[in-house]
Each structure stands twice: as structure tokens, then as C-alpha cells.
Amino acid sequence: MMLLIAGYLTYKKRWKWLWKEWLTSVDPKKIGIMYFIVGGFMLLRGILDALMIWLQQSLAAGASHGYLSSEHFQEIFTAHGNIMVFFVAMAFIFGLINYIVPLQIGARDLASPFMNTLGFWLFVGGVVMVNMFFLFGGQYAATGWLAVAPLSGKEFSPGVGVDYWIWSLQISGIGTTLGAINFIMTILKMRVKGMTLWKMPAFTWGSLCSMLMAATIFPILTMTLFLVFFDRYLGTHFFTTTAGGNAMLYSNLIWMWGHPEVYVLILPAYAIFSEIVAVFSRKPVANYKSNVFGLIGVASLSLVVWLHHFFTMGSSADVNAFFGIMTVFVAIPTTVLVFNWIATMYKGRIRLDTPMLWFLGFAGVFAIGGITGVLLAVPSIDFQLHNSLFLVAHFHSTVIGGVVFGVFAGISYWFPKFTGFRLNERLGRYAFWLWIVGYFMSFVPMFILGLMGASRRLDHYDASTGWQPFFIVSLIGGIVITAGVTMQVVQIIASFIEKKRLMDTTGDPWDARTLEWSVASPAPAYNFAALPDVSERDGFWAMKQTGLQKPTYEDIHMPKNTASGIYLSIYAFLTGFGFVWDIKWLIIVGIVGMIYTFITRTFDEDSEYKIAASDVEKSEQEHFVKMQEVEKSRDQSKIGPEYDMGLSDFIKIVWKWLLGLARHKK
Amino acid sequence: MVAWLSEAQKMNHVESHEEASTDRVMFGFWIYLMTDLLMFAALFAVFAVLRNNTAGEPSGKDIFSLPFVLIETLILLTSSFTCGLGMIAARNKDKAKVMLWFGVTMLLGLIFLTLEIKEFSTILHEGHSWRDSAFLSSFFVLVGTHGLHITSGILWLAVTLRYIARQGLNHHKIRKLALISLFWHFLDIVWIFIFTVVYLMSFIN
Ligand code: HEM
Ligand SMILES: [Cu+2]
Numbered sequence: 086m087m088l089l090i091a092g093y094l095t096y097k098k099r100w101k102w103l104w105k106e107w108l109t110s111v112d113p114k115k116i117g118i119m120y121f122i123v124g125g126f127m128l129l130r131g132i133l134d135a136l137m138i139w140l141q142q143s144l145a146a147g148a149s150h151g152y153l154s155s156e157h158f159q160e161i162f163t164a165h166g167n168i169m170v171f172f173v174a175m176a177f178i179f180g181l182i183n184y185i186v187p188l189q190i191g192a193r194d195l196a197s198p199f200m201n202t203l204g205f206w207l208f209v210g211g212v213v214m215v216n217m218f219f220l221f222g223g224q225y226a227a228t229g230w231l232a233v234a235p236l237s238g239k240e241f242s243p244g245v246g247v248d249y250w251i252w253s254l255q256i257s258g259i260g261t262t263l264g265a266i267n268f269i270m271t272i273l274k275m276r277v278k279g280m281t282l283w284k285m286p287a288f289t290w291g292s293l294c295s296m297l298m299a300a301t302i303f304p305i306l307t308m309t310l311f312l313v314f315f316d317r318y319l320g321t322h323f324f325t326t327t328a329g330g331n332a333m334l335y336s337n338l339i340w341m342w343g344h345p346e347v348y349v350l351i352l353p354a355y356a357i358f359s360e361i362v363a364v365f366s367r368k369p370v371a372n373y374k375s376n377v378f379g380l381i382g383v384a385s386l387s388l389v390v391w392l393h394h395f396f397t398m399g400s401s402a403d404v405n406a407f408f409g410i411m412t413v414f415v416a417i418p419t420t421v422l423v424f425n426w427i428a429t430m431y432k433g434r435i436r437l438d439t440p441m442l443w444f445l446g447f448a449g450v451f452a453i454g455g456i457t458g459v460l461l462a463v464p465s466i467d468f469q470l471h472n473s474l475f476l477v478a479h480f481h482s483t484v485i486g487g488v489v490f491g492v493f494a495g496i497s498y499w500f501p502k503f504t505g506f507r508l509n510e511r512l513g514r515y516a517f518w519l520w521i522v523g524y525f526m527s528f529v530p531m532f533i534l535g536l537m538g539a540s541r542r543l544d545h546y547d548a549s550t551g552w553q554p555f556f557i558v559s560l561i562g563g564i565v566i567t568a569g570v571t572m573q574v575v576q577i578i579a580s581f582i583e584k585k586r587l588m589d590t591t592g593d594p595w596d597a598r599t600l601e602w603s604v605a606s607p608a609p610a611y612n613f614a615a616l617p618d619v620s621e622r623d624g625f626w627a628m629k630q631t632g633l634q635k636p637t638y639e640d641i642h643m644p645k646n647t648a649s650g651i652y653l654s655i656y657a658f659l660t661g662f663g664f665v666w667d668i669k670w671l672i673i674v675g676i677v678g679m680i681y682t683f684i685t686r687t688f689d690e691d692s693e694y695k696i697a698a699s700d701v702e703k704s705e706q707e708h709f710v711k712m713q714e715v716e717k718s719r720d721q722s723k724i725g726p727e728y729d730m731g732l733s734d735f736i737k738i739v740w741k742w743l744l745g746l747a748r749h750k751k
Numbered sequence: 752m753v754a755w756l757s758e759a760q761k762m763n764h765v766e767s768h769e770e771a772s773t774d775r776v777m778f779g780f781w782i783y784l785m786t787d788l789l790m791f792a793a794l795f796a797v798f799a800v801l802r803n804n805t806a807g808e809p810s811g812k813d814i815f816s817l818p819f820v821l822i823e824t825l826i827l828l829t830s831s832f833t834c835g836l837g838m839i840a841a842r843n844k845d846k847a848k849v850m851l852w853f854g855v856t857m858l859l860g861l862i863f864l865t866l867e868i869k870e871f872s873t874i875l876h877e878g879h880s881w882r883d884s885a886f887l888s889s890f891f892v893l894v895g896t897h898g899l900h901i902t903s904g905i906l907w908l909a910v911t912l913r914y915i916a917r918q919g920l921n922h923h924k925i926r927k928l929a930l931i932s933l934f935w936h937f938l939d940i941v942w943i944f945i946f947t948v949v950y951l952m953s954f955i956n
Contacts, residue, residue: 196775262786270779300782304789312797312892321881321888322806323797329804329885334797642768684910690923 109646111198114608116205117184118503121496123212124176127168130216132567134165139527139560146556147548158544159227160246164215166230167250171257172212174350174484177492179208179264182292182353185499186268188601189286191277191619193612194644196270199686202650204264210658211257217662218249226250229542231343232313234324234335239317245665247317252661255310256654258303265299268292277600279619283377286599286623287363287370290377291356294384299349301388306342309335318664333398340391347484348387352380354491355422358444361498362426364597365441366433369623376425382418386411396464397471405464412462416455423448438595438726439513443494446521450486454479457532475535478528485524493520493573500580501589505607509583510726512576512735519569527562530555579735586719586728590712598623605708611641611696614705638698638705645694649686653679773926780930784937787900791941794893795948802953804885811890811953814874820950823866824942830859831939834932841928846920853912853928856935860905867898890949897945900938907931 094100107115141158145151153161187195195201218225223245228237237247272293276285285293313335315321322330363370370376392400392408426448435441457479461467470476501507534555539546546552580587589606600617601608603625615636621627660675662668730738802811837852871891874880881891911927918924 196779266779266782266786269782270775274775274778300786301789304786305793308790308793315881315888315892319881321892322804322885323801323888323892327806328808328883329801329806330888331800331804331885334800338793338797680906687927688910688914690921 104648105646108651109202109648111194111202111644111646112610113183113187113195113198113201114503114610116201117180117182119205120176120180120183120208121503123209124173124180127172127176127212128570131165131168131173132563132570134161134168136560136563136567137161138165139556139563141544142546143553143556143560145545146550146553150545153544155544156224156227159229159542160225162542163226163228163230163232163250167215167253169484170230170346170350171254172208172215174488174492175257175261176208177496178295178350178353178488179205179261181288181357181492181495181499182268182296184503185495185601186272186289186292187275188502188604188608188612189289189599190272190275190280191600191613191617191624192271192275193616193641195267196275197267198644199647199650199692200263200267202647203653204260204267206650206654207260207263207657208257210654210661211253211255211260213658214249214253214256214661217665218246221666223249223665231339233339234313234332235326235330237313237317238325239320240325247313248665251310251314251317252665255307255314256657256661258306258310259657260654261299262303262307265296265303268296269300272296277616277619280624283374284619284622284624287359287373287376288353288356288599291353291359291380294380295349295352298345298352298384298388302342302345302349305338306346309338309342312338314664318667336395336398337391340394344391344394345387347480347488348383350488351483351491352384354447354488354495355380355383357491357495357498358426358447359422359429360599361440361444361494362429363623364498364595365436365438365444366430367436367596368429368433369598369626370425371428371431372425373622375421379418379421379425382421383415386415386418390415393462393464393467396467402464409462409464409467413459416459419455438497439508439510439517440494440498442514442517443490443497446517447486447490447494450482450490450521450524454482454486458483470535472540473535474531474539474541477541478531478535481528481531482524485528490520498595499601501594501606502592502601503607506580506584506587506589507594509576509580509587509729511729511731512572512579515732516569516572516576519565519572523562523565523567523569525562526565527559530559530562534559575732575735579730582735582738583730585715586724588712588715588719590716593625598626600624603628605705605712609704609708611643611701614638614701638702640698641696641701642693643696645692647686647692649682652682653686656682769922773922776926777929777933780933784933787937788941791893791896791944794889794896795944798889798893798949801885801889806884806886808884808887809879810886811949814877814879815950815953816870817950817954819866819870820946823863823870824946826859826863826866827939827942830856830863831936833859834935838928838932841920841925844920844925846915849915849920849928850912853908857905857908857912860901860908860935864898864901864905867894867901871895893949894945897938897941900934900941904931904934904938907934 094103107119110116137153138158138161141151141153151158183201187193215225217223226232226237226242226246226249228242228247228250232247232250235241237250272285272289312321312323316323316325316330322328324330324332324335326332359370359376390408390412392404393412396405396409426444437445457475461470461476461479496503497508497513534552537550537552537555539550539552592604592606593602594606595602600619603617604613615638617624617628619627656675656678658675659671660679663671663675833852834856837849837856840848840852871894879887881888908931911924911931915924
């Protein structure tokens with residue numbers, strides 16, 4: 086795949102363009118799209134891993150031991166968990182925040198554009214590290230996605246697997262902290278005049294809460310990873326079994342990060358749903374303030390529930406009771422949010438476009454996740470279900486129903502803003518239904534398996550348990566989900582093919598309410614030709630009611646592109662790689678390189694350029710003319726979603742194209 | 752939290768492009784310091800959990816020397832003071848004094864660092880290392896992390912002073928000095944905690 090892309094770029098002589106326009110860009114919109122691309126590839130990888138897990142589990146009953154060794158099986162579920170959480174869910178959430186938040190708050194760029202590229206490239210460094218063992222051999226961690234101690238110590242995991250794990254998470258985690266700091270700064274300091282905190286759009290609120298949480302917990306992860314690393318590399322005794330080390334301490338630290346982490350992911354997703362429900366019900370968000378307090382409530386409570394991940398590890402009954410009750414309390418602000426969504430829909434004029442479909446899917450699936458979650462929060466029940474497939478099914482209901490569907494809803498909602506044209510609705514519906522059917526087929530059997538006593542991470546079980554049929558149904562469900570993802574790829578390609586017909590000429594295809602829809606689609610580099618004046622909560626909606634005024638243009642300062650983010654990340658990667666394989670000179674090269682690049686960058690005082698007011702006006706005008714031409718040239722009667730191509734049309738087009746290609750060759 | 756957020760908003764009325772960006776950078780650096788503080792908080796928590804896990808090896812009482820650490824502390828406090836003087840000079844655009852006071856700060860930082868290395872090497876020479884017990888691991892890592900921060904502070908200051916010597920003071924450089932002095936005071940406060948929690952408290956029980 087990578088080779089194909091590289092070949093294409095060489096063929097088209099586009100390397101330089103790629104470097105100048107994309108890789109070194111500090112534009113949060115481009116960085117956002119790069120996050121989506123990396124996240125998309127990692128989603129495919131993560132699902133492939135899941136299929137491999139299930140294939141093993143469907144085969145390995147009784148006398149058959151499946152097709153994987155148990156070591157290899159363990160590496161796969163570990164990689165699956167890491168990739169899905171860090172490199173899929175985080176990637177998509179960061180992509181959306183990057184693209185949308187500056188537009189929603191009327192800003193032209195971020196507080197620190199450099200920190201943003203750096204954060205992105207560190208994330209990429211982590212992605213490369215997690216895939217390194219393919220290229221350089223060694224193995225990946227076989228310890229589960231959080232590498233429990235003391236299993237992750239040198240004594241029990243002597244290979245390089247855990248080291249890859251450490252450095253992959255360490256490098257990308259530091260990128261996350263930087264990103265979080267940057268977005269907190271941006272949201273608190275760069276909102277357009279008139280937008281007070283109580284007038285901020287829902288998604289910006291969700292992002293702010295999420296980033297505040299990230300800035301709180303990722304430093305803990307960073308430190309914890311360093312301590313594991315010291316245990317392995319320097320022979321310290323933090324989490325070992327000897328010389329006074331304390332493995333329980335590791336569980337506390339890692340889950341102090343790990344539990345809130347899933348809320349870092351879910352808060353923006355909740356907020357995406359708030360936006361979408363309002364727009365597609367053509368009403369403002371109901372009970373806006375309680376909505377915000379709901380988000381803040383979830384964020385705060387989720388910081389004090391981490392111990393529910395190890396009720397069984399021997400804390401006293403009182404401690405368990407406290408954490409159990411706190412966990413149940415998280416359901417309260419969440420319920421407030423749910424009721425607000427219902428209240429928003431109540432008496433609204435509801436349209437069921439794909440973003441709204443994903444919302445409804447979320448409502449169903451997440452409810453299952455929520456209810457089973459409250460069940461598991463009761464320590465005495467958890468003692469039965471801990472470490473079972475019931476638990477695995479529970480958290481997949483929340484991450485798939487909440488985060489993944491939320492991200493899909495967000496992407497299909499904002500896609501016109503990203504690319505200038507909307508997504509094919511019809512294929513989007515197919516994808517949605519495949520996901521829903523696939524989810525139920527694969528996870529309902531897992532709930533049942535869990536209740537039957539199947540523990541998680543099983544690479545083999547006895548035939549007499551009667552589990553095999555359930556595992557097979559699960560596997561088929563997984564294949565249906567894979568078909569859903571494939572359908573989404575098809576959907577995107579089909580939308581590109583029909584680009585012109587799907588073009589969003591107004592910048593506001595959904596008749597929406599917030600500022601990002603007040604600019605052209607795709608948004609110009611400077612976001613706003615003239616900064617808007619906001620006096621109402623749904624700023625753009627208010628403007629549409631009073632009529633848009635002619636803007637006055639001014640000179641715009643924009644940050645220059647920079648490659649220092651890439652270089653710094655390469656050095657960070659080399660340092661990590663040096664530590665994995667214990668290559669002393671490489672470590673030194675990496676560290677010195679990082680320091681040098683950082684210094685030269687921070688003392689570069691010439692990091693901005695100016696766009697003259699007249700140029701802004703000219704490019705705005707050009708866009709306007711171009712869009713009018715599109716309007717004129719396309720068939721006005723055929724732009725509704727009912728004319729979007731279906732699967733058979735798509736196959737026909739691809740087939741014809743292939744035939745044409747073959748003829749051309751001859 | 753909302754109250755805190757609106758507090759953070761108060762400084763929001765700034766006019767020029769430059770002032771606005773300085774305001775943002777300072778605010779962002781504050782948040783960075785909070786994340787750094789959380790890393791130290793994690794280390795303090797680890798130290799608190801592991802401090803009595805000496806596994807038959809010496810405890811803090813056996814290897815620390817209070818007078819020595821007190822001298823270290825005084826040196827660091829003095830450096831914070833000279834750093835403040837340097838900052839006043841920077842606000843007055845007095846390049847000579849900036850070089851002087853920040854130079855002294857750097858020197859004091861270096862002395863502090865030397866003393867810390869000396870303490871470590873004494874302990875190592877007596878045959879105790881971080882490999883020997885959980886207590887020693889957490890001691891070396893907590894104090895060492897602080898030392899590493901001091902090292903990067905010195906490096907940062909050295910580079911900044913070199914640039915100032917060559918290019919003079921402008922608002923970029925003054926902003927940099929302001930960030931460094933924030934960082935330096937922050938490290939001072941962390942050290943006070945280390946002094947109390949790691950050294951003083953090991954003599955209490
Ligand atoms: C997209 C469809 C997905 C499928 C089909 C899938 C399937 C699976 C399977 C079969 C397992 C192993 C269960 C076992 O222990 O026996 C697993 C584990 C796991 N999955 Fe997923 N998953 C999906 C999405 C996700 C997402 C979106 C996330 C997170 C954002 C995620 C996070 C995890 C984690 C953390 C584990 C535990 C790994 C471990 O045991 O260390 N998965 N998944
Ligand atoms: Cu949790």
C-alpha cells in the first residue's frame with residue numbers, strides 16, 4: 086500500500102508539493118486531515134487484528150489449537166488495543182478538533198501552530214514505532230494493552246516487545262500533552278470578540294473539557310512509562326516483585342490515566358452529537374447550560390473512578406464501595422446530556438441524514454454500554470464478571486457506539502467543510518446498517534460468552550464449554566463490520582467521483598448554526614476573510630436571521646510552514662528506537678538532535694507572513710465566481726441525496742475504468 | 752471550574768498583535784508548568800508509597816546529610832533571587848545587568864547541580880544504588896528528575912544569554928527571559944517540597 090502511494094507520488098513528481106503543502110504545513114485544517122488519513126489506515130489495521138483474534142478463537146476449541154501461537158495471539162490483542170485507542174480514536178478526535186475548533190471560535194490559527202505540527206508528528210512517530218517490529222523484527226508486547234506489572238518487567242518480558250510499547254506510547258503521549266496545552270490556550274485566548282464562554286458552541290466546550298482532562302492525565306502516563314522504562318533499563322524497583330517494588334502502584338498509576346483517557350475520547354463525541362442533534366432538528370441545543378455542566382460533570386467524576394478496574398486486587402471493602410459509587414455517579418451527568426438531546430429533538434423538524442443516523446445508532450448501542458457499565462460498577466457483580474468477555478463487550482459498546490460512531494457522525498457532518506463536497510448519502514446508509522448489524526452480531530454473543538464464564542484473551546478453550554458457536558457468530562459479525570468499513574471507503578471514493586454534483590457551493594449545506602459554516606467550503610487558509618462579530622450563542626444562525634453584511638478586509642498575519650516538527654519527531658523516534666535496542670550512539674544522536682532543533686526553532690523570530698487585504702478580497706471573489714459557475718453548469722434537478730449513486734453504479738463505473746485502463750495498455 | 756476559566760479570561764484585553772501573542776505564550780507556559788507539576792506529583796506519590804520499602808538497604812536517615820542539603824537549598828533560593836533581579840533589569844531593557852544577574856543565576860544553578868551530583872556519587876560510592884531497593888529507586892528518580900530540569904534550565908538560559916549578547920534585547924528575548932524565570936521559580940518551589948518530603952521527613956520517624 087505504502088509502496089503504491091510512494092510510486093504514484095514519484096510518478097507524478099509530487100514529492101515536493103507534498104512536502105511543502107502538507108507535511109510541513111502548520112495549518113490546523115491540513116493537520117486535521119492528515120490525522121484522519123493516518124487514523125483511517127490504522128482503523129483498517131486494528132480491525133484486521135480483531136479479525137485475527139476471532140479467527141483464532143473460532144478455531145481453537147478442544148483438540149485444535151488454531152493457527153496462532155499463544156505468544157503471537159497475545160501480541161495481536163495488545164496491538165489491537167493500543168492501535169484502536171491511541172492511533173485510531175485519538176487520531177480522529179484530534180483531527181476533528183484541529184479542523185473545527187478554530188473555525189467555531191472565529192480564530193485564524195492556533196495559539197502555537199508549531200506545537201501543533203510537533204504534536205502531530207510525535208503522534209506519527211508513535212504510529213511508526215508500533216509498526217516497527219514488522220520491519221526490524223523483534224516482537225510486540227504480549228502483555229495486554231496496558232502492560233500490567235510485574236508482567237511488563239524485564240524478568241517476565243525479557244524481549245523488546247514491551248520496549249516498543251513503551252516508546253510508542255511515550256512519544257505519541259507527549260505529542261498529546263502538547264496538543265492539549267495548545268488547544269486549551271487556543272480556546273481560552275483566541276475566541277473572536279463577543280464570544281463569551283457561555284456562547285461557545287457545544288463542540289468547542291466538549292473539546293475544552295476533553296483537552297483539560299488530557300493535560301491532567303497524560304503527564305501521569307508519561308511519568309509512569311518512564312518508571313517502567315527505568316525498571317527495565319536501569320534496574321530500578323518501582324513495580325518489580327523484589328526489593329520492595331509495588332505492582333499495585335502500577336495499576337493505580339496506569340488507570341489514573343487509563344480511565345479518564347476514554348473520557349478524553351468520549352467528551353468530544355458527546356459534543357459532536359449535541360451539534361448534530363441541534364442542526365438536524367433545526368432547533369438550538371436545549372438546556373445549553375446544563376449541557377455544559379453535564380460535560381464538566383462527566384469530566385470531573387471520571388477522574389476519581391479509576392479503581393473500578395481492579396476491584397478484585399484486594400482493596401478494602403470501603404475503598405471498593407467508594408469507587409463503585411463514584412462510578413455509578415458518572416451516569417448522572419451522562420443522563421442529563423441524553424435528556425437534553427431528547428429535549429432538543431422534541432418538536433424539532435428532524436431530518437434523518439447520515440450524521441443523524443449515526444446519532445441514533447449511538448443512542449442504542451451506547452445505552453447497552455452504559456447499562457452494562459453500571460452493572461460492572463457494583464463490586465460484587467464485578468467479582469463475577471471481571472476479566473470476562475462480558476467486560477470486553479461492555480467497553481466495546483461504549484467505544485464503538487460512543488467514540489467511533491461519534492467520529493463517523495462528525496466526519497459525515499463536517500465532510501463538506503473539509504473537502505468542499507458532501508458525502509454520498511446512499512452508500513453512507515449502507516455502511517451505517519452494516520456497522521449496526523455487525524456490532525450486534527459480534528458483541529451480543531460476547532456478552533453471552535462472558536456470562537457463560539469465558540474470560541478474555543483466550544487463545545484456547547475446552548470443546549465441552551460449548552462456546553465455539555458463539556465465537557463463530559462473533560467472527561461473522563466482525564466480517565460484517567469489516568464490510569461496513571469497506572463500504573465507507575467505497576463511499577468516499579464514490580463521492581470523489583461525483584464531486585461536482587455533490588459540491589457545496591454555499592458553505593452551509595445543512596442550514597447550520599455555528600461559525601464554521603459561515604465560511605466557504607473548504608475553508609480558506611486564513612479561515613475568515615473578515616473576523617465575524619458574535620453576539621448570540623448560535624452566532625451564524627443569528628447572522629443569517631439579521632442578514633449578512635458586506636465584510637471589510639484587512640491584512641492577515643499567518644504562521645509560516647516549518648519542518649522543525651518533523652525533524653524533532655524523527656530525533657525523538659531515533660532516541661526511542663535507540664533505547665529499544667540499546668544502541669548508545671543512536672540515543673545520543675537523538676537527544677542532541679532534539680535539543681539542537683528545538684533551540685534553533687524557538688529562537689527563530691521570523692515565523693509569520695502577511696496576506697494583504699487586497700489579496701484576501703481577490704481570493705474571496707474568485708471563489709465566489711467559481712462557485713457560481715459550478716451552480717450554473719450542474720443539473721439543478723439532480724443534486725438531492727436521492728440521486729447519489731448506489732453500489733451497482735459504483736461497480737459499473739470502476740469496471741468501465743478498469744476496462745478502459747486495459748484497453749489503453751494494449 | 753467555570754469560575755477558574757473565567758478568571759483565566761480576565762487578562763484577555765490586549766491590543767496589539769505582539770502583546771496578544773506574548774499573553775498567549777505566557778498563559779500556555781503556565782499550563783505547561785501545571786503538566787510538569789503533575790509529573791512531579793506522580794513522582795512524589797510514588798516516593799510516598801515506596802519510602803519505607805528499603806528491603807534491608809539503608810533508609811534516608813542513613814545516607815542523607817542535612818547540613819549539606821541545607822546549603823544546596825540556600826544556593827537555589829539565592830539563585831531565584833538573582834533571577835528576579837535579572838528580570839527587573841530585563842524590564843528596564845538594561846542589557847549589562849541582565850547579563851550580570853542571569854549569569855549569576857546560571858552559576859548558582861551550576862553549583863547546585865555539582866553539589867547534587869556529589870551527593871549522588873557519595874551515596875553510590877558507599878555502595879548503594881537505585882538497583883538496591885524501591886526506596887533508593889524512587890529517591891534517585893525524584894531528585895534526579897529535578898536535577899534534569901535544572902540542567903535544562905541552565906542550558907536554556909545559556910543559549911538565551913548568548914543570543915542576547917549577539918542580538919541585543921528585543922521583546923522576543925525579554926519574553927524568553929520571563930519564561931525562564933517562571934521555570935526557575937517553579938523548580939525552586941518543587942525543590943522546597945523535595946527538601947521537606949524527601950530529606951526532612953526522613954529524619955522525623
Ligand atoms: C471496530 C471493531 C472492533 C472489533 C471487531 C474489536 C474486537 C476486539 C476483540 C475480538 C478483542 C479481544 C477480546 C479478548 O480479549 O478476547 C478486543 C480487545 C480490545 N479492544 Fe477491540 N474491537 C473493535 C474496536 C475497538 C475500538 C474502537 C477500541 C478502542 C477505542 C478497541 C479497544 C480494545 C481494547 C483496549 C481491547 C483489549 C486488549 C487487551 O486485552 O489488552 N477495540 N477487541
Ligand atoms: Cu474505567
